[in-house]
Amino acid sequence: MDINKLFDVKDKVVLVTGGGRGIGLMIATGFVSAGAKVYISSRTASVCDKDLANVSRSLQICLLWKNANDWLKNYLSMNHLDVLVNNSGTNYNATIEEYPDDMFDKVLNLNLKRIFTLTQACLPLLKSNATGDSPSRVINIGSVDGIRPPPQTTFAYSASKAGLHHLTKHMASQLGEENILFNTVAPGAFRSKMMKATLDAFEEVIKSKIPLGRIGEPEDIAGTVLYLSSRAGQYTTGAVIVVDGGVVAGAKL
Incomplete structure (x- = not known):
């Protein structure tokens, strides 16, 4: 066992969607710091340029959903x-009486369907260099809200994340023989655009209900993804790894 290479991701080619802010930025920064060649996508390219100047390129996410394999290659x-x-x-977030169909569709489409679509489009690139000794990885970012019902009325979000967790397992079972590993990371509370308003209003209350007593930090999420992407995580596929400071185990939040 070469312990020096156990968590090595140097020179790996990585694409992080939504990599310009929040958890995506934390993950992309971790890969960059570890020597990977990182590409990020964002619906707002200027955010990528401003917040992650060391990353190789900024991509418009709308260009990725269709013909992603050809676009990335060319x-x-x-x-x-x-x-x-x-x-x-x-x-x-809306009450069950007022939750609009179009927003339910939008959340399910981006959080679940488009993940399948992009992964499907990227399969030729994922397969091209994958071997049993060096498999490719697909890491989906789910949520603790896909494991337990959240207190907020975010019905489509929790449903989409629960679906993503199961989709990950299904794809892992189908593509292991192609040397592609599929795993989900299910974060709890991290400082992101999505969580900002909630943390601004209720941070101390939220921390009081987290067994470890703090909000997640960039190293927490980046370290988990680096493990899954390295030799250390090479026998892990079809897993949902919870990174939440004990929220699900404590069932207090």
């Missing part, structure tokens, strides 16, 4: 992809 001269991190997502 525009970026990318001939393989080692790690795809499906992080981009959205949320909507």
Whole structure:
């Protein structure tokens, strides 16, 4: 066992969707710091340029959903992809009586369907360099809200994340023989755009209900994803790894 290479991701080619802010930015920064070649996508390219100047390129996410494999190969001269991190997502909060169909569709579409679509489009790149000794990885960012019902009335969000957790397991069972590993990370409370308003109003209350007593930090999420992307995580597929400071185990939040 070479302990020095156990968590090594140097020179791996990585694509992080929604990598310009929040958890996606934390993950992308971790890969960059570890020596990976990182591409990020964002619905707002200026956010990527401003917040992650060391990352290789900024991509418009709308260009990725259709013909992603050809676009990445032709525009970026990318001939393989080692790690795809499906992080981009959205949320909507409304009472059950007022929850609109179009917003339910929007959340399910981006958080679940488009993850399948992008992964499907990237399969040729994921397969091209994958071997039993060096498999490719797809890491989906789920949520603790896909494991337990959240206190907020975010019905489509929790349903989409629960669906994503199961989709990950299904794809893991189908593509293991192609040397592609599929796993989900289910974060709890981290400082992100999606969580900002909630933390601004209720941070101390939220922390009081987390067994570890704090909000997640960039190292917490980046370290988990680096493990899944390295030799250390090479026998892990079809897993949902909870990174929440004990919220689900404590069932207090």
